[in-house]
Amino acid sequence: MATTQNTYGAENLTVLEGLDAVRKRPGMYIGTTDTQGLMHCLWEIIDNSVDEALAGFCKHITVTLHRDGSVEVADDGRGIPVDVEPKTKLTGVEVVLTKLHAGAKFGNSSYDASGGLHGVGSSVVNALSSRLDVEVDRDGNTYHMSFHQGHPGVYTDADPEHPSPSSPFKKTRKNRPTELEIIGSVPKKRTGTRIRYWADPEIFNATAQFDYDQLIDRVRQTSFLVPGLTIRVIDENVPETGDASIDTFTETDVPEAQADHAEQVETQDEQAEKQWNAEDPAPLRDAEDERVLEDAEQPDASLVDAPSHRRVEEFCHTGGVEDFVDFLSHGNEISHIWRISGQGHYHEETQAVDDNGDLHAENIERTCDVDIAMRWTDGYDTTLRSFVNVVETPGGGMHVDGFLNAITKQIRKAVEDNARKLKVSLKDSKNRVDRDDILAGLVAVVTVRIAEPQFQGQTKDVLGTAPVKSVVSRLTDKQFSEMITGSKRGFKDQSMRVLEKIVGEMHARIQARKTKEVTRRKNALESASMPPKLSDCQPGNDDVAELFIVEGDSALGTAKAARNSSFQALLPIRGKILNVQKASLAQMLSNKECAAIIQVVGAGSAASFDISQARYNKIIMMTDADVDGAHIRTLLLTLFYRYMRPLIEEGHVYAAVPPLHRIALTGPRKGEYIYTYSDDELAGKLAQLDEQGIGYDADIQRYKGLGEMDADQLADTTMDPRTRMLRRIRMIEAQEANEIFSLLMGDEVPPRRQFIVDNANDFDRSKIDT
Template sequence: MPDRPSPEEHTQLTAATAEATADDQQGYSARHLSVLEGLEAVRKRPGMYIGSTDSRGLAHCLWEIVDNCVDEALAGFCTHIDVVLRADGSFEVGDNGRGIPVDVEPKTGLPGVELVMTRLHAGGKFGGVSYTASGGLHGVGASVVNALSARLDVEVDRDGHTHAISFRRGLPGEFADEGRPNARFKKKSGLRQVRKVAKKTTGTRVRFWPDMQIFLKGATVDTQLVLDRMRQTAFLIPGLTIDVRDERGEEVVAETFRFDGGISEFCSYLAKDQPIIDVLRLQGSGHFTETVPVLDDQGHLVPTDVERSLEVDVALRWGTGYDTITRSFVNVIATPKHGTHVRGFDRALLRVVNEQLRATKLLKNSDDDVIKDDVLEGLTAVVTVRLPEPQFEGQTKEILGTSAATRIVSQVVSRELKAVFDNPGRGMKQPLRTVLEKIAGAAKTRIAARTQRDTQRRKNALENSALPAKLVDCRTTDDRSELFIVEGDSALGTAKLARNSEFQALLPIRGKILNVQKASVADVLKNAECAAIIQVIGAGSGRSFELENARYGRAILMADADVDGSHIRTLLLTLFYRYMRPMLEAGRVYAAVPPLHRIELIKPKKGQDKYIYTYTDAELRQRLVELERKGQRWKEPIQRYKGLGEMDADQLAETTMDPRHRMLRRIRVEDGEAAAQVFSLLMGSDVGPRREFIIGGAAELDMNRIDT
């Protein structure tokens, strides 16, 4: 170990350190300050401009380039956009718009293309001259992408020529090799003409290679994300064609999007449930005055009042489901966290609906107003506004901050929606009434659920006389408790003897319950079997369903292993999917799997069970072949169970109810959704798809499988 310093040496070292520290403090002056010029700030703090340097930030770079093309489409100059994800990791975006200006900008002496690609806050989005409404607002999108790219190539078709320029990490120049970001690079300002084109041919193509010194390793742009974004953009701009091509995988993925119906088609596409009413389109505009700093002739910023116009376009429809889907956009830019425009939409929607509920006497004078959650139940809405220079919170543009949008959107939606209710078109009166009844029903369900939550928690049958009398409850209250929903009273009698009363409860249902896929909320609550199931589960229904209040750890559907049993299971799954979906999402819904056959062995071998149960015809044939091969005989005829009632208690317990021996099939959300779709197809109000299904499946039907 080194020797420790003497006291004298230690004193000298301490003094020297103090002196150096004092020099550092006194030496902190202007020469220590750093000034980041041009695009250096972007490379130093990329998160300020694109949010992050992971896959999300990389995708944001692609959106910035795409949004420039979309702005040309919004202005009416672009009808086609190409988006290509190259195999070498680069991205290429092209349009047939006017093309970025290639002439020299007088103040800087730079060509327009070079100016917008190398200078922050440079572009045609300011002042409302080139674009009355656009997604790019701050003039930093293209230059930010350029700063964060190892290589970026721009080609502009304009004035009879294709003009080209390349950049490396924001610096203009030329690469020695085409299509390689690491090729030898020479700094050089200005454009070069690469070929001639027709005089009327215009457009811009941008290809960039992300700089992996900036982005995290593994950052990538998901194909489905691009497809969803481009589909969304095509919905928002009717008549715009967008081609997407992904060359990165083993197989090329190519999609083309074009929708002439606009956000009405978008609303129908987003909705996953059956419609109660056709899509309503609410459109209008308003004006507001905004004070903004404007450069005068001397270059000074002067506060100036500017008259703005804001256009509102809303598509909405109510469906039979309970989920709410709201998409909002400003100049085609998605605002996932909404903002002032959605605030105005919600406010107007709530006010008009409450007025209509009281006008139609669905709400009495003594009743409280419905709340936003009641109105939004089953609603799918697309809210779009267009205005010049909107105020966003940050470059990522997730929240609209323009305060006047709340007032104007509220006025337009109130006026147009009230007109729809006051003067319904042909065939619209009854659907509008159904919508109001659904909202009123949602409010009543919410109030009832709140009352139930406040006045009682989980109780057993002895504590709660309100539970159905036919419920055979269990004693335990923990998560291992099970509710068997049993088909028929005959099976109930056997199940009573077969169950473990400690944790297994039984609820019989009579035959086939109501088809809730096309029934109203009121009809469902009136149906004794549906109401009993919802009441026994004890956690509410629809949007008010609270999973933690469920009275049982799992629900098990126990029906016969025949066609009717399958029908009943499908009906029950549809009920759970539409009214108690959290049970499915949590994996707490199961289907019992009772056996189809019982083989009784003659003189079974030592240690061998006397009875063998099989669950399918194919399994029965296989077991019989195995027994015959081993020389074992069985009693004829082999018993085939037509229903659960044919089993005695021991057989039912051993095969279907005893956790040590039974087989359960966990039902997933996808199973519930499939059940709902089957009922929509086979029992819905739309005849065409059902006819096609019957005609298409008739030739494939095996007559021997019909159980008659």
């Protein structure tokens, strides 16, 4: 019997021609054949249009999700070349769409910076499509060509207005060099490319589908990174509504009056262009964030026949990465948006293509354009987005490393220079700012534009071009140092607030380490480290344990008698706690009331907060039912929202609802009591009792505070789970409380003044506590 080795010969070798290798191993080119792979194909086509915008030749891109499952990407760039490429004797359209590693991005003449670099994007999408149609506007003509699974040919559609991949297809004949044909005419100055393709179900699995939300995020992101570029997304896959305007809006900040061209004498071509645009006008633009977009406002003729019920979203931003950072920011700002931009040069040895099409090593001077925007907020999450030629690099790379190294170096130096003002002891080696301290609350967008960047793999997750690191580091080091030291005009106050936040993060990290041993429930011996005012509950009931934060010492005695000590703990606070909206993290940690709450909860604070370590299942704010009590609850909510947010997000924070009045019944029902919680409820209840003929004591007791109740009353109305009323605090309520304090008690005076002016007429003098 022959062995495998003996039968192995040249006849066993398989040679895959053209794009067959892509269809055989699609994962090598698009990662997966599920939804992510499907979306990756779309990114490849969109990025080619964006590259035209980066080169300054494209102003509009339109992405259409058709009802038949196909996708179309249209742009007004230069259009794919239609002339014959000398080496292959094929038209430029066929070279781009059928040849791997072919295109205009390997030399330096057509694109200084681009997202598609490997020359495989369009051809890979073509190979993985059951059908692909391309139209190119150039030289006064519209050219058309079709492909089936990467092979050029001709489809015979029963209805040309509704092309289908299931229509009869005939491959290109051997005696015909190309199927590129002229199907119409356009004004000579009109150029552009339209690619429509149907993903091949033989390649993509049944779960693969276009993710509309992911598409919108990517398009919005691109509009930030290419200022002035208008990108429109049309989704025809929405239910029929009969209302052309429903689900149709746009996001733009381009002024309506902005003109694209100076006024000129009309030539014959310009007159033709004007007549063309009369039937197919360019999209109108205005400064509103959202508006209805009429179907008549079209950038090119490819959009005219879309159904009236389609969903349209349009994006255009002129502020670049500053607008992007503003969009990504959440919470209150610690600093304005800081911008770092500039240009650097480096040398790189690369394989260049000579006039004969041969590769040879060449040392080339590269230009690296850097554009960075950043801002610190009062939050603790880090939002850092990085891009190379508008392609996102989720894994970061050399540009991100250069940026972070530079700001870390300058911030440490600034902290040392301002140690006395920031109350940092340089003698203690532990008082050293870590990168995590700096990243807390940082929102930053880091972008670089370079020719022929080196990515790790076709998916381009990480930038590997090493010289970029030093370019970004040098620019950031110089410009950021002027900002963080306050030497640049207008940055002094901001830089100090940033340094205070970062130092506060450092102290919180150190404090979290020191208090780690008390993050879990302590036994009787260890409980001595807890605040002396804490009346803790018995251990062993962690899943039902409740912490009541009680307003004032006067109510504490009654609450002790009213509670169930097996699972209910009490922590009194002395009136209003610190307004953490205006205080720094260090000030908050040094405040006894705030520090006690954080210590008792036992899960840390800010970035080090770990909800799994919380010692109680419910945190209940128990304050008086008056204006002061509401004020204290708002202060507590602001503390929880800013420093222990997961407690609110997961529904562990509650407000006790103590009654405002007690009605003592008389007659046969003497000894019974009815509690009401507002003046309106009291009036309604009294009217109901009168109507039913039930007697009651006319001397209605009104509680001014929790301390006026006896233990039984407090237990029945506020503390006993069987009879009490609690209100769970939702995230939106905590966020509103935070915003109210930002407005009424924050550092910004003008918004507070405007609020007072706007609401002066609604002021009710009777509600003043006199």
